[in-house]
Amino acid sequence: MRDWKKIILWSVIAVFAFLAGDVSRYFFYPDVAGLAKNRPGKTAFMEYREDTWKAKGIRRKISTSWVPLLQVSPYLIKAVIIAEDDKFWSHEGFDFDAMQKALEKDIKKKKFKAGGSTISQQLAKNLYLTPAKNPVRKIKEAILTWRIERQLSKKRIMELYLNVAEWGDGLFGVGTAARKYYGKSAGALGAREAATLAA
Structure with a gap:
């Protein structure tokens, strides 16, 4: 009986040690500071979308484009923030x-759906993580968000978010979305178009 207790104890310790190591590496990796000047490559969400299609036997490629923040409609920036x-x-x-309100909803529904995520948190998730909703992923997201806010300006965070967020199935970046839905550049979007896109 004691042997089983020892096995269970060491198993629990091993699991916690693994989780601690897995989470703590996000304090140092990936290179968030490099995003200040460099565009990100294929993001975790882009890879996730492609893997999802592949698993379903769908032959398709993601659509993505990059638009500098100064070339994005101010209506869209405002709509996204709202x-x-x-x-x-x-x-x-x-x-x-917002996080407290989301947590209260989770407690009432007895489900962990998270929510209340800021643009910075969503950027961290889109770049490096997966859509999985669990406490461990949220801890990783929090660490990455803290690093992003420390090492990047708000304007750069907004620029990155607008260009890596998914605006439809496999449509990444506001430039791609604006062309797909309205046949125009991201800078030419009007107030109503911006509001619809951000909704």
Whole structure:
């Protein structure tokens, strides 16, 4: 009986040690600072989308394009902030009020669906993580968000987010979305088009 208890104890310790190691590496990797000047390559979400299609036997490639922030319609930037993160310019990566409300909903529904994520958190997830909703992934996301906010300007964070976010099935970046849905550049979007795209 004691042997089984020891086995269980060491198994639990091993699991926690593995999780701690897996999570702690995000304090150093990947190279977030490099994003200040360099565009990201294929993101984790892009790879996830391609893997999903492949698993379903769908032969398709993602569509992506890059648009500098100065060439994005100010209507779209404002619409995204209103829809996703109205405290974006003032917070340091986390909106604790929104997180508390999301947590209260999770507790009431007895499900972990998370929510209340800021644009910075969504950027961290899109770049490096997966859509999986679990506490371990949220911890990784928090570490990456903290690093992103420390090493990148708000304008750069917004530029990155607009260009790596998925705006439809396999459509990554506002440039791709604007062309697909409205046949125009991201800079030519009007207020109504921007609001619809950001909704």
